[in-house]
Amino acid sequence: MTNTQLTLVQIDNYGPWTVTPEPRREMDLQTLQSRLFADIAQFVGYRGGYAFFTRFDNMVAVTNGLDTDDHRLLQESMGNRYPVTISLGIGVDANPAVALEAATEGLQLAGSAQDGDRREVLTGTPITDGTDDLSIAHFDVNDATEKYTDRLNEFDSFIQIEQGYATLMRYLREEHGGLSFFVGGDNIIAVTPEMGADAYRDAIDHVEDAVGVELKVGVGRGATAHEAGMAAKHALEECRHRGTAVELDDVAAGVESE
Ligand SMILES: Nc1nc2c(ncn2[C@@H]2O[C@H](COP(=O)(O)OP(=O)(O)OP(=O)(O)O)[C@@H](O)[C@H]2O)c(=O)[nH]1
Known part of the structure; x- marks a missing residue:
């Protein structure tokens, strides 16, 4: 059976952070974003997944094969290494757009991307049946x-x-x-x-x-x-x-x- 598991990766409260206490140097932001993407790509890639940078503050990963513990470890590891944290929404469906819709809805229901209190949220349930492709x-x-x-x-x-x-x-x-x-x-x-x-x-x-x-x-x-x-x-x-x-x-x- 076809089932795509997608994870929406969203940097928490990133917009306000980029201008606090004053606008940060653009090349520092570009360096942060590309290193964060590189670490996420490596983490997900070691486990058989793919990660795409999309808009950098929001990234999309194909995470078939990654369970809830893997997602929590990714959050912990990024939180330890970077001055920002990430929230993750997981969605599963035969249709990738529907899977991403579900992944997104989980995060949106937990609060805004620019909500200072919404940090390191993890929503959605990964696939448990390993026979899907x-x-x-x-x-x-x-x-x-x-x-x-x-x-x-x-x-x-x-x-x-x-x-x-x-x-x-x-x-x-x-x-x-x-x-x-x-x-x-x-x-x-x-x-x-x-x-x-x-x-x-x-x-x-x-x-x-x-x-x-x-x-x-x-x-x-x-x-x-x-x-x-x-x-x-x-x-x-x-x-x-x-x-x-x-x-x-x-x-x-x-x-x-x-
Ligand atoms: N991400 C990624 N980029 C690739 C890959 N293969 C090639 N590229 C990129 O595509 C560029 C062009 O390479 P090709 O697609 O082989 O060259 P082409 O002139 O289009 O020749 P044909 O594809 O044979 O028609 C390279 O410089 C790489 O940046 C790949 O597997 N993954």
Whole structure:
């Protein structure tokens, strides 16, 4: 059965902290945010999960395989290392958008992100049945180096890649409840519900029609984000090898939702 476990990571009362007692140096904030993300990615990654930086003050992690104790340890460890604390909301559903909705609702019910009294909240119940799996889609822009990196200045390359990302993230969110995250270079990783190859092809066609950015995608399934993500990377290599736009690993290929 498909079940994605997502954890919303929210820095507690971060807005007020950034300006107390007066506005803090921007590069100090950037350093804090990126180190906090790096530590969360490492903690979650060691346990088979994926973490995405999204807006840095709010991050999203795929935490299939992590239990309540793991989440508490993450909070304790970050609280010991940083001048800020984090609250965590866990949500589980076959549809990633619904899972994130549940994760978010838990934190929102506990108080505002800028509520000085709401600290290190942990809401939601992780999956206890270890037989569930999830789906990861790894998207990549075709020939980004040749088309953009080696031809345009970095800002104009960035605009092209971001346009592709913005179009894809909205399409997958609205049409399927899939959640896409930019992970650097020309790569986008999406946590997706059960979708067939045709649905992925439609998504790629939509992005090309809308903004002229050509994508390919490898899709994998597995018990953890790491397992599904590695299968997706191998499927993406298969795209490169065969010149195809969409490749599903064997498990994902056996699953058709439409
Ligand atoms: N996060 C992440 N980034 C990657 C990965 N593979 C490549 N990249 C990034 O993508 C950039 C472009 O590399 P490629 O995607 O291999 O190059 P390309 O020119 O698009 O060539 P094709 O993908 O073969 O069409 C690299 O500089 C990296 O920043 C990956 O597995 N994960």
